[in-house]
Amino acid sequence: MAKVSTVKIIEQCLVCPQPSSSSSSPPITSLPLTFLDIPWLFFPPSQPLFFYEFPYPTSHFTSVLLPNLKHSLSLSLQRFRPLAGTLILPPRPRKPEISCGEADSISFAVAESDGDFNHLSSPSCQRDAKEFHKLVPKLLPLLLSRDDDARDKHPLLAIQVTMFPNFGFTIGLAFHHAVADGRTFNNFMRVWSTLCSDLIGRGSDHHIDRWSCYDRTVIVDSHGLEGIFLKEWWKRRCNLLPMVSAKLELCDMVRATFVMGLDDMERVKGWIVTIQCKRKSKPHSLDFSPYVLTCAFLWVCLVKTQEIGGLTNGHSLNEDLNYFGFIAGGLTRVGYPVPVTYFGNCIGFGRAMAVRGELIGEDGILVAARAIRGAIKMLDKAMFSRADKWVTEWQTLIGSDIHIIVSGSPKLDLYEKDFGWGRPKKIEEIEIDTTKAISLSESRNVKGGMEIGMVLPKPQMEAFAIIFKEGLKGSLVS
The missing domain is CATH 3.30.559.10 (Chloramphenicol acetyltransferase-like domain)
Incomplete structure (x- = not known):
């Protein structure tokens, strides 16, 4: 260090x-x-x-x-x-x-x-x-x-x-x-x-x-x-009820970046096809976008990391629901025209859910991908169908050690912000230390890839790094 x-x-x-x-x-x-x-x-x-x-x-x-x-x-x-x-x-x-x-x-x-x-x-x-x-x-x-x-x-x-x-x-x-x-x-x-x-x-x-x-x-x-x-x-x-604690504990917390390339995403898609064939279910792999494939892989890796790190506090949580929260752009979903230059917020909240035991099982990648894709399609169909519950649902997610939340978007070209002396060497989102979210952006160096930013306790980060690396070799579906 x-x-x-x-x-x-x-x-x-x-x-x-x-x-x-x-x-x-x-x-x-x-x-x-x-x-x-x-x-x-x-x-x-x-x-x-x-x-x-x-x-x-x-x-x-x-x-x-x-x-x-x-x-x-x-x-x-x-x-x-x-x-x-x-x-x-x-x-x-x-x-x-x-x-x-x-x-x-x-x-x-x-x-x-x-x-x-x-x-x-x-x-x-x-x-x-x-x-x-x-x-x-x-x-x-x-x-x-x-x-x-x-x-x-x-x-x-x-x-x-x-x-x-x-x-x-x-x-x-x-x-x-x-x-x-x-x-x-x-x-x-x-x-x-x-x-x-x-x-x-x-x-x-x-x-x-x-x-x-x-x-x-x-x-x-x-x-x-x-x-x-x-x-x-x-x-x-x-009642002074903030979503997260105002006191930030960063002792032994480390920050790291991981990248999912297009080849990695194609590999995940291939695993999904293999699982579907084994289960004799109708293939839907073409419905899974690069975003869904990346998030599904990330979700399974994190849940497995939690199991190793003892974040379940010794309780049996295999039957519990695990949530995956994300932000969805609203310009094409609200149902009426909004200028691309509109100043303000035009986004929605998405939340996928799956049984924890299924996520850590041999079909976990397929379970995660279907859940995230389903949540996105629900927003595509009716962005505000569950909007009255946005605040209460996200209260469960923000700052949680168990549930997952992703912030940012790979569609924003932040790495193209050249002030005259070249593109950024690196971009970090510091807020995720507080919200315990994971940042997702376009990759600087891998065309079509996605950059994943995380902050975790050092032992947990080391465990995640191993699971992520081995997972890309197929260990999550073997």
Whole structure:
């Protein structure tokens, strides 16, 4: 394990949105949360962390690149104005909203670390989870705020840039998911990186010709879900009932990355065909997408790891249900047109379930794949059929040592965010330390592959690594 590093803040400032002179950017004073935003009030802030190689001293970075980073950020916030706004959480019965004004800004910190950049950004080794929290800013979980405070206000975005002299730097962000989903955040990062690349004279092929859509009327609450979610929000906020503990225990926790390539996915699909033939059931392997195949394999590996690690606490759980939670894009599922530039959340919650004993059995891969595929098809058919239970169902998942939850999406091209000095060397999602989720994104180096980010106690991570490696050789179905 690498030595414990220190991080020193060398600058703390505010970055404001660039004033707009274009009529295409109408002024915004407030933006109500829709029923698709409200469930995210229960979640801790997202904390993506981007590693970039930069073999120059801090003085070169602060004099040459830092001014362009700040200026391009200001220009980007002009197009994503609510990110610099404030989330207002009034007492009931008033609804939460985003407030925007001329004095809006975001916190921007510049830091320097003596840590091992190459070790922290390595995709092939286990790393101390505590080391990453020094590289991302902090935002207060919303459920820890007071329900009786009429002036309860929260910033929505904060950024920290940390230099590792002569090696590289990181861009760490913290943002409240209630303001934007992964698609919106990805759009913001694309605009910021493109503008910065243009400023330093290394323009990309990306063109920025569209502004964010703030029209809340495009999201239609035809199932009366806003009232259900608000009641749950007020109840939990009044009683200070966060989804996860505010106290983060990272002792002996390590972070690691695993990759599923297209060949691996095809191998999993082949195993499913073999199992179906043995059981003389009708083959449906072509119905299993790369996402389903990856998640099914991951689910079985994790359940088997739990068995080895004793997370069942000695109880017989073979007859118990095990849950697998995931996020599903809503643009094609809500049943009405939503612009791709819509600013806000347009996603749904999915939850697959299977009997634990069947998952660890010889047909576990098939059981997991069918369960996940079934949950996705249910969302495809009627995204809001079980939406009234989203909050209560996900309370079971978040922070659980038994159930599995996956965050992120391999459809977001985060590894294409080039600020002018190359693609990210590594991307991490630090929030999963808190939620005990697993991050899933596109692979940086394996075309068509998926990158799996995990944080586990070291003994459990080592057990998972063995099961994952041997599982790809066929041990899960032999």
